[in-house]
Amino acid sequence: MxxxxxxxxxxxxxxxxxxxxxxxxxxxxxxxxxxxxxxxxxxxxxxxxxxxxxxxxxxxxxxxxxxxxxxxxxxxxxxxxxxxxxxxxxxxxxxxxxxxxxxxxxEMAALLGRAPRTAMRYGDGGLAEVALDAVAVGDRLLVRQGDVVPVDGTVSGGIAILDEAAITGEAVPVQRRDGQPVISGTLNVGGPFDMLAGRIARDSTFAGIIRMVExxxxxxxxxxxxxxxxxxxxxxxxxxxxxxxxxxxxxxxxxxxxxxxxxxxxxxxxxxxxxxxGLSRAAARGILIKGGKALEALARVRVLVLDKTGTLTRGEARITSEVVFGGIAAAEVLRLAASADQVSKHVVARTLVAEAEARGLVLSVPTDARETPGEGVTARIDGRQVSVGGIGFVTGLTDGADADALRSLKKDNGVVVAVAVDGRLAGGLLMVDEVRTGAADLLRHLRASGIDRIVLATGDRRAVADAVVGDLPVDVIHADLAPDAKVAIVIAERAYGPVMMIGDGVNDAPALAAAEIGVAMGATGSSAASETADVVLLVDQLDRVAEAIAIxxxxxxxxxxxxxxxxxxxxxxxxxxxxxxxxxxxxxxxxxxxxxxxxxxxxxxxxxxxxxxxxxx
Structure with missing residues (x-):
């Protein structure tokens, strides 16, 4: 008993x-x-x-x-x-x-009680209910209305309407379309949808959360x-x-x-x-604090060390400006570029395709596609020869006209994607990993609430770090850092008071462990960072750091x-x-x-x- x-x-x-x-x-x-x-x-x-x-x-x-x-x-x-x-x-x-x-x-008991035990899996004999441990990566699963998503994966056909409140603290249901990720532990409040398992059960988000809660x-x-x-x-x-x-x-x-x-x-x-x-209150707001020790330490932090990519910034580039030549509309330039980039697995190519789909553009099927690794792609789209990639790659396939105007788009913290159609430059797209909305207000709020020193520690180039920081209230910028260098910075910053480190990548895990308080962006970050950190933000919003400290x-x-x-x-x-x-x-x-x-x-x-x-x- x-x-x-x-x-x-x-x-x-x-x-x-x-x-x-x-x-x-x-x-x-x-x-x-x-x-x-x-x-x-x-x-x-x-x-x-x-x-x-x-x-x-x-x-x-x-x-x-x-x-x-x-x-x-x-x-x-x-x-x-x-x-x-x-x-x-x-x-x-x-x-x-x-x-x-x-x-x-x-709140914690409710979280644990949501843990699924089985999944509906498609097989040769049709649908069958199997134990969660039997689900393998690549399995096609059916998530019925009212079911909890059993493992991390992607939507495979249809639209998923999910209640993520138990995981992220967000009350409004979200939509996930074909190919978009879904995380385990979220509740299907819409119609049934199919998904492809991206992780086995023990490696999925919800299983990790349960381990941390316990x-x-x-x-x-x-x-x-x-x-x-x-x-x-x-x-x-x-x-x-x-x-x-x-x-x-x-x-x-x-x-x-x-x-x-x-x-x-x-x-x-x-x-x-x-x-x-306090732990329960934080969990209800999408902030998982791993025990009373971390809760108390949060109330005493005086130094904040921030990673850049995926933490201070969104971690994914977005098109922020465009330039077009030869009378082709900007939307058409993006559509042609994204259509050609469908054959590439490069991160910039995937971002272009996602941006075009988000804008509702209808992409064409590329033919005669050829990719030069790390440089760009050429393909025939709707009967037109399209080249997309870096400035040097694309201008090398054209007469070079308008190349200077294209280079004028370049910024230290951005990437310019050049697009040529039928041998002539058609335009350029500037892609920038933008600072998160409200980051400046958050840092000022943290400063007012007792954080005496704010430090940016990033593996990116110094010019990129300077461009991102801009007018943000940051005291010190450290760039070109390896993981061990981030650890050294965290240790050195202890001279100014208890240190809180915020990061999201595998390379941040050692620094998160070295800090008095490690905070991981768990919604989008790596599992290594989440497992190492003392606090995990289950919703991809940096302002929850201020909430965690206040709680x-x-x-x-x-x-x-x-x-x-x-x-x-x-x-x-x-x-x-x-x-x-x-x-x-x-x-x-x-x-x-x-x-x-x-x-x-x-x-x-x-x-x-x-x-x-x-x-x-």
Whole structure:
């Protein structure tokens, strides 16, 4: 039986014992009522003793010991009613803590519960439902309406309408057309569609997310370990006050009342609830934080190291300007170029084809196509000879007219694609990997929220890095970097404070591991970066970094508030009890009120704070 289930049953024993004991007192059977209350308390004491021994074997010492001492002391001095009330309050507090943690983990539990177990696969005998582990790369699968996409892949015929909220935090369904990627874990809210498996199940996005979530749930924050150390101090303080009350008054009941007020301490309740609430809040916003350690570190970062391609920029070139010659319309130049480039696997060729399709252009089938690797393609399109590629390649196949105008398009951070039709230059297309929308505002916001230093670290040429940065509030630019050089920069930047590194590529993984906090662009980045990083942005939006920091800072602040207020109130209550102003029973009720208050306060970390997006739902 799980501990949470045991807590639910355990609270019923002192509750029933309290009721039956009061009934016995009503019928003037004090001896019987004392026996009932003692028996109910002993059941809780036995369960508590087992839990204390288990914790001690793990090297953990907490305030469960205070609860054990207070109940034992109450029984020893004949305060059986106080003992059973403490037992009820303790068991109820543990049950409430378990409920609060379940409430805080709701988003994560929902994520894990979405994991598909089977897939509908096409075979020689038609469709068959197979275990997810049986799906191989290249298998053709059917995703029915209401199904969760089982593995990463691409749409193969038709249009997929997907709800990606559980993965990215985006509430609006998205469309994916033929050939476009789909990620595992998203929900098909449209009609059935076919897909081709691009990865096996264990390598797919959703499986990786589940592994990271499970790791996050198992982790224990340094703050929680700090709480355990504080618990030892509080235990000592409680015993000193209880001993002093007994010594100076000669009344052992006062010592019992002091111990009762200290049971259990909000220190061990508020911290885990607030931390898990913060993790859950972040998960609901498409930000996967791998445990309490990362959550706390996020709140302390002072230096930001940014990769460029795929992080500060989109990681894919887009046509930003065009020039045409000879009277051919710009759209026609793009259509002819994209039609010819359908035969190429070059990244620029794929981008041209995608751009043309996005603009709704109808591409023709190329004939007599020839590709010069790394240079360009020539093909016959609708009876016309089309050449597309680099400036040198295309102008070498023409009379060279208008070449200077074509070169004027060139920018340090862009690529010019030249297009010739029937031996004459027809135009040029400037393709640039643009800075993400809102990047400047994000960096300024991070600066205002406590980031003292922003560093760009990229493997691209210095001229490209300078052109991309422009007016962005970046303090230092490092270019032409190998992966080990990025690690060296991260280590050097530690002199300025805790470092957060944001990247997306395999080459960023070592630097992500070296930083106090590594943040991976998980929606578009490599699996190596996502596995190495402490934080994964499941939605391809850089502004979620600011949200992650805001959530972390708020969760940590709420935990500290709860701990400070709870301990302060407990100490006041113990002093009042030491002077004999409250009885052990009243002390038990008072402490339970304090515990409920700090747990409810810790649960505030589930809600949205300043700098965060709207709450889901």
């Amino acid at each position: 799980r501990l949470t289930d045991l807590r639910a049953y355990l609270v019923a024993v002192p509750a029933a014992g309290l009721v039956f004991g009061l009934v016995a007192r009503w019928f003037d059977r004090p001896a019987l009522s004392d026996q009932i209350w003692t028996g109910a308390t002993l059941v809780v004491l036995i369960a508590l003793a087992i839990e204390i021994v288990t914790s001690l074997r793990r090297g953990e010492v907490g305030l469960d010991i205070v609860a054990f001492l207070s109940m034992s002391a109450a029984l020893a001095v004949g305060e059986t009613l106080a003992a059973v009330v403490v037992a009820l309050m303790y068991a109820g507090g543990q049950n409430l803590e378990a409920f609060a943690e379940r409430r805080a983990r709701r 790791s996050a749930q198992r982790s224990k924050a340094p703050m929680a370990r700090l709480a355990d150390r504080y618990a030892l101090v509080f235990l000592a303080v409680s015993l000193v006050i209880a001993g002093a009350a007994w010594f100076f008054s000669g009344d052992p009941v006062r010592a019992v009342a002091v111990l009762v007020v200290a049971t259990p301490c909000p220190l061990i309740l508020a911290v885990p609830v607030a931390i898990v609430s 972390a800072a708020r969760s940590r602040s709420i935990a500290l508030q709860s701990v400070g207020a709870g301990i302060g109130l407990s100490v006041v209550g113990m002093i009042v009890a030491a002077f004999g102003l409250i009885t052990p029973v009243q002390g038990a009720v008072l402490q339970e009120v304090i515990d409920v208050a700090v747990i409810l306060n810790a649960l505030r970390a589930l809600g949205a704070g300043r700098g965060e997006g709207p709450s889901p739902g």
